[in-house]
Amino acid sequence: MPSVKPLRVSDETQNATQTATLTERPWNVVVWDDPVTPMSVVVVIFRKIFGYPNNKATQLMLTVHHEGRAIVWSGPLERAQGYCVKLQVAGLLATIEQDS
Numbered sequence: 615m616p617s618v619k620p621l622r623v624s625d626e627t628q629n630a631t632q633t634a635t636l637t638e639r640p641w642n643v644v645v646w647d648d649p650v651t652p653m654s655v656v657v658v659i660f661r662k663i664f665g666y667p668n669n670k671a672t673q674l675m676l677t678v679h680h681e682g683r684a685i686v687w688s689g690p691l692e693r694a695q696g697y698c699v700k701l702q703v704a705g706l707l708a709t710i711e712q713d714s
Contacts, residue, residue, distance in 0.1 A: 639713045641694035643687040646707040647678050659704045
């Protein structure tokens with residue numbers, strides 16, 4: 615039976631892996647409360663853009679309303695940017711931030 619030797623990882627390889635892990639943190643799409651958009655409209659927008667069921671869309675809308683903001687989606691930068699633009703076009707205050 616052949617023996618298996620453990621793989622040694624050099625410091626350089628390990629540092630590259632750690633750097634890659636740091637840059638792969640997800641991006642959050644944040645919706646901010648505004649005094650203009652009716653809550654029912656926010657629910658419809660969340661359902662339309664993300665395909666969320668009514669309960670989840672309502673829960674997120676209430677978080678925005680009560681806490682002033684909510685993370686409504688998290689994932690790769692390109693998709694986060696696309697969702698952010700769609701939310702802004704729909705009239706919501708939206709930004710993106712990298713997850714901590």
